[in-house]
Amino acid sequence: xxxxxxxxxxxxxxxxxxxxxxxxxxxxxxxxxxxxxxxxxxxxxxxxxxxxxxxxxxxxxxxxxxxxxxxxxxxxxxxxxxxxxxxxxxxxxxxxxxxxxxxxxxxxxxxxxxxxxxxxxxxxxxxxxxxxxxxxxxxxxxxxxxxxxxxxxxxxxxxxxxxxxxxxxxxxxxxxxxxxxxxxxxxxxxxxxxxxxxxxxxxxxxxxxxxxxxxxxxxxxxxxxxxxxxxxxxxxxxxxxxxxxxxxxxxxxxxxxxxxxxxxxxxxxxxxxxxxxxxxxxxxxxxxxxxxxxxxxxxxxxxxxxxxxxxxxxxxxxxxxxxxxxxxxxxxxxxxxxxxxxxxxxxxxxxxxxxxxxxxxxxxxxxxxxxxxxxxxxxxxxxxxxxxxxxxxxxxxxxxxxxxxxxxxxxxxxxxxxxxxxxxxxxxxxxxxxxxxxxxxxxxxxxxxxxxx
Amino acid sequence: xxxxxxxxxxxxxxxxxxxxxxxxxxxxxxxxxxxxxxxxxxxxxxxxxxxxxxxxxxxxxxxxxxxxxxxxxxxxxxxxxxxxxxxxxxxxxxxxxxxxxxxxxxxxxxxxxxxxxxxxxxxxxxxxxxxxxxxxxxxxxxxxxxxxxxxxxxxxxxxxxxxxxxxxxxxxxxxxxxxxxxxxxxxxxxxxxxxxxxxxxxxxxxxxxxxxxxxxxxxxxxxxxxxxxxxxxxxxxxxxxxxxxxxxxxxxxxxxxxxxxxxxxxxxxxxxxxxxxxxxxxxxxxxxxxxxxxxxxxxxxxxxxxxxxxxxx
Numbered sequence: 001x002x003x004x005x006x007x008x009x010x011x012x013x014x015x016x017x018x019x020x021x022x023x024x025x026x027x028x029x030x031x032x033x034x035x036x037x038x039x040x041x042x043x044x045x046x047x048x049x050x051x052x053x054x055x056x057x058x059x060x061x062x063x064x065x066x067x068x069x070x071x072x073x074x075x076x077x078x079x080x081x082x083x084x085x086x087x088x089x090x091x092x093x094x095x096x097x098x099x100x101x102x103x104x105x106x107x108x109x110x111x112x113x114x115x116x117x118x119x120x121x122x123x124x125x126x127x128x129x130x131x132x133x134x135x136x137x138x139x140x141x142x143x144x145x146x147x148x149x150x151x152x153x154x155x156x157x158x159x160x161x162x163x164x165x166x167x168x169x170x171x172x173x174x175x176x177x178x179x180x181x182x183x184x185x186x187x188x189x190x191x192x193x194x195x196x197x198x199x200x201x202x203x204x205x206x207x208x209x210x211x212x213x214x215x216x217x218x219x220x221x222x223x224x225x226x227x228x229x230x231x232x233x234x235x236x237x238x239x240x241x242x243x244x245x246x247x248x249x250x251x252x253x254x255x256x257x258x259x260x261x262x263x264x265x266x267x268x269x270x271x272x273x274x275x276x277x278x279x280x281x282x283x284x285x286x287x288x289x290x291x292x293x294x295x296x297x298x299x300x301x302x303x304x305x306x307x308x309x310x311x312x313x314x315x316x317x318x319x320x321x322x323x324x325x326x327x328x329x330x331x332x333x334x335x336x337x338x339x340x341x342x343x344x345x346x347x348x349x350x351x352x353x354x355x356x357x358x359x360x361x362x363x364x365x366x367x368x369x370x371x372x373x374x375x376x377x378x379x380x381x382x383x384x385x386x387x388x389x390x391x392x393x394x395x396x397x398x399x400x401x402x403x404x405x406x407x408x409x410x411x412x413x414x415x416x417x418x419x420x421x422x423x424x425x426x427x428x429x430x431x432x433x434x435x436x437x438x439x440x441x442x443x444x445x446x447x448x449x450x451x452x453x
Numbered sequence: 454x455x456x457x458x459x460x461x462x463x464x465x466x467x468x469x470x471x472x473x474x475x476x477x478x479x480x481x482x483x484x485x486x487x488x489x490x491x492x493x494x495x496x497x498x499x500x501x502x503x504x505x506x507x508x509x510x511x512x513x514x515x516x517x518x519x520x521x522x523x524x525x526x527x528x529x530x531x532x533x534x535x536x537x538x539x540x541x542x543x544x545x546x547x548x549x550x551x552x553x554x555x556x557x558x559x560x561x562x563x564x565x566x567x568x569x570x571x572x573x574x575x576x577x578x579x580x581x582x583x584x585x586x587x588x589x590x591x592x593x594x595x596x597x598x599x600x601x602x603x604x605x606x607x608x609x610x611x612x613x614x615x616x617x618x619x620x621x622x623x624x625x626x627x628x629x630x631x632x633x634x635x636x637x638x639x640x641x642x643x644x645x646x647x648x649x650x651x652x653x654x655x656x657x658x659x660x661x662x663x664x665x666x667x668x669x670x671x672x673x674x675x676x677x678x679x680x681x682x683x684x685x686x687x688x689x690x691x692x693x694x695x696x697x698x699x700x701x702x703x704x705x706x707x708x709x710x711x712x713x714x715x716x717x718x719x720x721x722x723x724x725x726x727x728x729x730x731x732x733x734x735x736x737x738x739x740x741x742x743x744x745x746x747x748x749x750x751x752x753x754x755x756x757x758x759x760x761x762x763x764x765x766x
Contacts, residue, residue, distance in 0.1 A: 037504055040498055040504045041503075041504055041687055042687075043686030043687050043688070045499075046495060046498050046499045047499075109684065109709075109712075110565070110567065110709065111564070111565030111566055111567055111682060111709075112565060113564065113565055141601070142600070142601045142604035142605060143597040143598075143600035143601035143603075143604055144597075144601075146596070146597035146600045146601075147595070147596045147597035147598075147600075147601075149597075150596035150597055150618075151596050154596075195709070195711060195712040196712065196713070197712055197713060222565065222682075222684070222685075224563070224682075224685045224686060224688040224689075225684050225685065225686060226501040226684060226685055226686025226687065226689075226714070226718065227498070227499050227500070227501045227686060227715070228501070228684045228712070228713055228714040228715070229684075229686075231713045232684070232712075232713075249563070249564060249565075249649065251649060251651075251652075252563070252649040252650065252651050252688065253649075253650075253651045253688070253691055254686075254688040254691075255687075255688075257686070258686070277564070277594075
């Protein structure tokens with residue numbers, strides 16, 4: 001991540017203000033400069049930032065520095081809350097029509113991910129018991145129809161098309177009629193990507209809208225979009241009266257300031273976010289988490305949710321007991337790794353941990369799922385006896401293990417040393433009576449330089 | 454309408470927003486003061502230049518103003534133009550050619566930036582210049598990507614080497630290179646699947662394609678083009694950095710410059726990573742991909758009156 005921690009920068013700013021009883025306007029302006037930098041660095045539109053800063057300023061001036069020992073935290077909290085409020089509103093669902101079929105129209109620029117998102121949305125809605133039909137209204141891009149057909153085939157969802165010689169409004173109308181006849185209660189229209197200044201294609205979208213009167217018109221926005229996001233959103237909203245927004249490609253390292261810009265300009269709720277290339281990678285939008293992300297502050301809630309969804313509770317219990325009774329072995333270590341792996345790519349998980357997200361160290365670590373693969377390979381190359389008695393692994397065993405796992409003796413050494421340290425630390429924590437929780441966090445050596453993870 | 458006219462037209466929105474803004478900032482002012490600098494900085498930020506590059510530009514502007522003892526706000530305009538020109542360079546970037554046949558071009562980028570379309574236009578560009586072209590469908594992941602490339606192949610009259618969907622992209626690249634040699638093709642263009650630069654597995658896959666090409670032909674690929682969407686904000690910097698680290702990007706292609714997006718992030722990328730911008734896409738037509746010319750680009754960006762337009766266009 002390019003961004004290196006708004007929190008740190010704010011702390012620096014406020015360090016200079018120690019001993020002051022109350023924040024003056026100038027102090028606040030200093031801090032807000034950093035906030036502004038952070039927001040613009042996250043691609044929030046410049047004018048949106050301006051408005052936003054003005055609002056924050058009102059709330060921050062006159063803040064009691066003495067009362068709170070951490071004015072930096074306070075400012076961040078204000079900024080964060082305000083961001084979340086602005087992007088928030090109700091956690092949105094697709095509005096269903098009183099009389100089926102419900103018609104959803106997907107619009108957006110080229111390359112934003114409309115076709116993929118169309119398929120993801122169908123998948124999502126089907127899980128809620130709907131019977132979706134996909135409609136190929138993009139007759140311009142080469143092979144766009146084929147792409148939708150392939151995706152529909154993967155999901156086993158019907159795809160309606162009339163080739164690339166029929167006008168899209170007619171395709172849409174015919175599709176809705178067909179859906180009504182055949183009992184599909186949800187019709188999702190995939191339209192052609194276009195520039196918001198393309199008059200002809202915008203008129204075509206309007207025609208589709210007037211022909212089938214969709215219940216939802218969703219703007220698909222690439223979360224990596226820069227300052228131009230406001231112009232795009234404004235243009236689409238003026239012509240089509242959008243009902244919602246879907247942010248795509250949030251699984252990258254973009255800070256996604258476009259979310260705030262688009263929300264501010266359209267006033268439409270952000271309904272879903274795209275988190276990967278797979279067809280189940282469509283998630284609900286959480287304003288809180290997005291605020292954290294824009295500020296580069298990690299996303300603890302998602303992490304906890306992922307942990308809950310993927311951890312096998314029983315196994316965790318057993319593991320905890322073993323840690324407590326100091327029977328923790330390399331076998332448990334591997335098990336724990338596989339638990340963590342289930343939560344998703346490691347770089348994503350680490351990015352969600354507050355403080356780590358913006359840390360420069362994180363870059364040096366080059367956290368990589370592959371590292372876990374090596375660790376697993378090393379441990380798998382040990383005999384069960386060795387796993388139970390890591391301290392007995394001598395030089396020749398180490399050589400064998402290194403060979404067996406395709407690593408080097410150094411790497412085996414490092415792993416064993418680290419495991420030993422972890423055990424020691426657990427013991428200390430245990431002695432301190434703090435329970436096993438803290439030890440767990442460091443179990444994988446997160447944040448330690450030179451660790452193989 | 455010549456290319457310059459087209460570029461100018463496509464940048465007209467940019468010019469409108471950006472130049473009018475600068476005009477309104479610099480004209481009607483008596484002195485060069487802090488407010489003025491701040492407003493210039495804001496104008497740059499709005500063009501997606503990015504906060505660091507914008508601050509640096511304005512800082513350099515201050516230095517120049519002091520050095521040249523400028524006092525008239527209107528003079529700032531020319532100075533700022535020069536500064537941007539300095540960053541982007543004077544030379545027209547050219548695509549690297551191979552000493553032996555074929556020249557291998559590998560095209561990479563995140564999802565949805567317009568890689569396949571760019572390849573279609575690039576193939577057309579080479580054909581127009583009298584080269585034979587072969588396309589390699591190494592995007593084996595996205596649904597219908599191969600079909601899309603084939604349609605482009607038919608349009609421009611270039612054969613496509615393909616495997617089935619889901620096959621190993623490096624294997625497609627391997628076969629394509631051998632086919633290109635056997636057929637004595639001038640230019641081989643390798644399409645790859647869009648991937649987010651943060652996905653380590655997918656980046657490894659890309660490295661493998663790169664490696665295989667290099668193994669089969671020394672110096673190949675002769676050109677690794679990263680396609681960037683002009684609407685992308687500061688994330689483009691991260692994209693450029695990580696793709697460069699993985700496969701040694703040799704040039705940028707900036708697409709979708711025909712909207713209201715300003716593509717100012719290329720200034721930040723050129724400044725920070727020193728990757729030359731080689732081609733720009735200024736429209737949906739097959740002819741709308743052209744070599745990037747820094748002077749033209751900056752001229753078009755800063756052109757103010759009709760006179761210059763007639764002179765060049």
